[in-house]
Amino acid sequence: MSVVTRFPPSPTGFMHIGNARTALFNWLFARHHGGKFVVRIEDTDRKRHSEEAVEAIIRSLEWLELDWDGEIVSQFSQAERHKEVAAQLVKEGKAYYCYCSPEELQEMRDKAKAEGKPTFYDRRWRDRDPADAPKDIEPVVRIKAPLEGASTIEDHVQGSVTVTHDNLDDFIILRSDGSPTYMLSVVVDDFDMGITHILRGDDHLNNAFRQKVIFNAMEWDVPEFAHLPLIHGPDGGKFSKRHGATSVEEYRDMGYLPEAMRNYLLRLGWGHGDDEIIPTAQAIEWFNLEGIGKAAAKFDFAKLESLNAHYMNEADNTRLIELATPFFDGELSDTAKERLMQGADELKERAKTLIQFAQEGAFYAKELPFDYNEKAQKTLEDAADVLEALKTALENLDDFSAESIQDTCKKIADDLKEGKLGKVAMPLRAALTGTTVSPSIFHACAILGREETCARLQASID
Numbered sequence: 001m002s003v004v005t006r007f008p009p010s011p012t013g014f015m016h017i018g019n020a021r022t023a024l025f026n027w028l029f030a031r032h033h034g035g036k037f038v039v040r041i042e043d044t045d046r047k048r049h050s051e052e053a054v055e056a057i058i059r060s061l062e063w064l065e066l067d068w069d070g071e072i073v074s075q076f077s078q079a080e081r082h083k084e085v086a087a088q089l090v091k092e093g094k095a096y097y098c099y100c101s102p103e104e105l106q107e108m109r110d111k112a113k114a115e116g117k118p119t120f121y122d123r124r125w126r127d128r129d130p131a132d133a134p135k136d137i138e139p140v141v142r143i144k145a146p147l148e149g150a151s152t153i154e155d156h157v158q159g160s161v162t163v164t165h166d167n168l169d170d171f172i173i174l175r176s177d178g179s180p181t182y183m184l185s186v187v188v189d190d191f192d193m194g195i196t197h198i199l200r201g202d203d204h205l206n207n208a209f210r211q212k213v214i215f216n217a218m219e220w221d222v223p224e225f226a227h228l229p230l231i232h233g234p235d236g237g238k239f240s241k242r243h244g245a246t247s248v249e250e251y252r253d254m255g256y257l258p259e260a261m262r263n264y265l266l267r268l269g270w271g272h273g274d275d276e277i278i279p280t281a282q283a284i285e286w287f288n289l290e291g292i293g294k295a296a297a298k299f300d301f302a303k304l305e306s307l308n309a310h311y312m313n314e315a316d317n318t319r320l321i322e323l324a325t326p327f328f329d330g331e332l333s334d335t336a337k338e339r340l341m342q343g344a345d346e347l348k349e350r351a352k353t354l355i356q357f358a359q360e361g362a363f364y365a366k367e368l369p370f371d372y373n374e375k376a377q378k379t380l381e382d383a384a385d386v387l388e389a390l391k392t393a394l395e396n397l398d399d400f401s402a403e404s405i406q407d408t409c410k411k412i413a414d415d416l417k418e419g420k421l422g423k424v425a426m427p428l429r430a431a432l433t434g435t436t437v438s439p440s441i442f443h444a445c446a447i448l449g450r451e452e453t454c455a456r457l458q459a460s461i462d
């Protein structure tokens, strides 16, 4: 059997981290088995439908580099097919028209409540003669759920789960306006798309039993299920905005790399021994349903950050600069890019995110005149003689390498009886970067080159 998994988001807003994890697991499972991963937009709720939300989901998948097979399917566009299946079920006596008015249904609920029974539909039209149908009511279509016995799902995460049939009612599959319900659409689409494995949040476990009723009525094979536990925040509650960013695009905008996010999301509910760093190729090789945890996973911001630091360090410099570009002020000139290429190894070793990379590398992109922050200004004010000495010495330095710049600074420190190298290096840093934090300033100075260094020193003296 060739594996086909799916990612069927409802486009209600942005892509939540929980959805991203679901997408990743389905993608990994499909790729591991050399199968297919398909995307379906569950866009049947037309009142709340937003194209923007669809675009946000697609952007998020693209950013996470979770590629899908075939065209993205719109569930809404399959409505005719869903209706056909409902009609077939009615024809085969597996579903039926129900003509209850809203008042009747309310009465039914009130009565059940008063008797302390589940407020299920009492199946009054299940075996009634359609000739009794009132003329003024547009009927709904209900499925005939089994009346006795129980159903069991062998879930790959939850284990064997059994629900007795007195917990299932004859739920609606077609509304009175003729539109298919979500429950019907999901099953028909999953069948039509050839889905073999459904990995999704455990909030859908109850739905699985209802969906099974439809699969069985159509005599279609029921896919395998793996219902994933929720993601919790660090304090144990359901992961939500109060814990921090919840959407994929927010993490992109905070300067995380997609490969770090993938590794992090993988570990959020899936394990392979004690392995923490699992690059995607390795994840594809290892991914299995047995490794999915049974308990809710806790979101851990520090872990995400440390994984990101790891992947930043591993990343190709050209790509890193490209990814970091939006975090710089304005466009990067060719000169800035060249300097960043030379400084990237050091910058990426220090940075945990692309934002930090851009912050610490910003001075490579600066053009005179630029501002000095408060600390830098203070450093410069106290170091007029050092700056003069630096400028003269560096103007005349033949070998403009980091080592020889460092030696020159040492010599100035000795000459001016400043003693410590920092007394010279710090003003140099302030003059060149406008700040008091940077990677090795001697190396940075060599990268900026003699002309730019001296211009920046002169500007700081002025």
Ligand code: GLU
Pocket: 008, 009, 010, 042, 186, 200, 201, 204
């Ligand atoms: N559209 C549903 C959701 O976003 C997914 C349903 C499913 O996986 O079956 O929660």
